[in-house]
Amino acid sequence: MSDTPDGLFPITQATVQKVFDFVYAPWIKEMGFADFVAREGFVSIRLPLQDKLKFSSGAVCGQALMAAIDTAASLASCTGPRVCKGTVYQHTHFLRPAVNDDFLIEARCCASARRAPISNAGSRLPRPASWSHTGCWSLPSEGVQTRAESPPATMSGQ
Numbered sequence: 001m002s003d004t005p006d007g008l009f010p011i012t013q014a015t016v017q018k019v020f021d022f023v024y025a026p027w028i029k030e031m032g033f034a035d036f037v038a039r040e041g042f043v044s045i046r047l048p049l050q051d052k053l054k055f056s057s058g059a060v061c062g063q064a065l066m067a068a069i070d071t072a073a074s075l076a077s078c079t080g081p082r083v084c085k086g087t088v089y090q091h092t093h094f095l096r097p098a099v100n101d102d103f104l105i106e107a108r109c110c111a112s113a114r115r116a117p118i119s120n121a122g123s124r125l126p127r128p129a130s131w132s133h134t135g136c137w138s139l140p141s142e143g144v145q146t147r148a149e150s151p152p153a154t155m156s157g158q
Contacts (some may be wrong), residue, residue, distance in 0.1 A: 076107035
């Protein structure tokens with residue numbers, strides 16, 4: 001991988017698309033994420049509904065939603081003064097099958113352990129619906145894994 005271009009980090013609204021294009025694997029880029037919103041401690045992205053992400057039943061594959069949630073959480077972990085890398089833990093609850101619409105993925109850095117941010121991220125339909133959510137613990141850029149207490153239990157859905 002080439003050297004990181006200057007000015008990408010911390011991630012801002014002005015740099016979020018550039019960071020996404022520079023950092024992520026081709027198969028993640030092929031998921032078609034759009035409508036990136038970034039501010040300190042927060043990132044949202046839209047995952048467009050696509051046939052290639054569906055099971056034969058029409059429901060969106062959970063692995064696609066997890067990849068989207070992980071992408072948003074990893075971007076959010078780089079919006080503050082301490083840039084982190086790598087998700088080390090995810091815990092997910094799928095509340096119902098994901099069908100028939102794009103998904104809005106939101107991630108918030110909601111706390112900090114000794115050296116790593118804790119993010120709470122989730123997916124929902126753009127109109128009001130139940131959240132699927134996950135807690136993500138990020139690995140500090142120094143490479144030291146830290147354990148954290150449990151993340152907040154719910155997303156605000158706002």
